[in-house]
Amino acid sequence: MRLALIGGGFVKHTDNFHINKRIVELVEKTNPKVLFIPTASNDNEDYITEFTEIFEKQLECHVNVLRCINNNPSEAEIKKMINSADLIYLGGGNYINMMEKWKEYKINQRLVEALQNDTLIAGISAGAICWFKCGIRTNYEGEGYIESPGWNMINKIFCPHYNQMDRANEFHRLLLQNGNENEHAIALEDNCALYLTNDTYEIIGEPSKAWEFQVIENELLKQKFIERAKTSI
Template sequence: MRGTIVTLGGGGFSMADTGITPIDELLLGLTGKRRPRVCFVGTASGDAASYRERFFDAFGARAHASALVLFGQATHAFTAPQILLEQDLVYVGGGSTANLLALWRLHGVPALLEQAAAGGTVLAGISAGMNCWYEGSSTDSFAPLAPLRDGLGWLPGSACPHYFAEPGRAERFGEWVADGTLPPGYAADDGVALVWRDGALAEVVSERPGGQAFAVTAAGETPLEVRLLARF
């Protein structure tokens, strides 16, 4: 997979009281633009209007902000997915990983995102927006935590967001990797993000002191080196 993908175990504007956070600042910086074009993709939340407005409130002063809306609503019309080709950063929100993947495939979104990334667009996402890029993931798309094995596969292995923040996440993910239900993968706690370039892990960052991430195999967890981002 060519391009830059940043996968957030949690954090960013989605989990902030207001405004953007150090990870969001990192994402803006990765575009190399003073005022980048940033598109929020809220498919996993059913394109919830409140989530979209939270994004506009956070990024409106720093970027040319837009949103991809695949659920046509009275509050916001359907958006043609080709808008993704015009962006410097595509930011995918949290929610249902399974529903996100199903609707993206129906509308041809993966092919457009792949084309955008190859052209220099930074791809990023939190929770479901973390999971979708990997081969498989730990998800609550089906209410109880469950393994999902049909991710896009642009990043190697499996993913687990909210690693220590939600009860059962770490334990169940470790079990699924150990028994082969999911391939070995990567886990990130809230406030931690993995930065990938051309399919290789480049670095791990945290916007919170003590943030942790792990490579998880059948043998157990291996801590990854984490760089603490400066406040701005």
């Protein structure tokens, strides 16, 4: 498993550039092939343009884009695009729409297979939540935030954009409300990423922006994610 989880931020902003630069370095190839999947943003063309300009012009990658909102890619096309990528980057946006569309096109199955085959995958916000047991997202049908299930490739609860106070407070409440002893969770602020392999991790960005949580005897324990050479995730 090689998975880079990004708490949030904008591709074109300076704060996120060093994260994307490090992720490209982790591919360990010259001019790597990057597949961008912007489904959560409704395949927003401005987002695609920003991503392509950064990754092609500044990071020297070859970018391909998998569009499945207005386009109707075949199963063979999707398989070829995912299997040929050195790095797959999952964009942020509407988590529910993303998950529904990926299920429709069986992109979810292909992504899990790619991860299991050691393809490097990066996901920001919605593109990161999907890998966890569950995560907190914006309530698109009302106010506040709500918990949604993921694929449970990481048996923890996840919160992106942890620097947003209202989201952070709701995340704390949900962890305590679940009432599960020894519940574990991870939260990342914007402009911070966590790179995971099967037995190691690396914080990309400021370590003070990465947090871990545990519920013990109905109390929420919070501490900063302390970088080590090796650990079990």
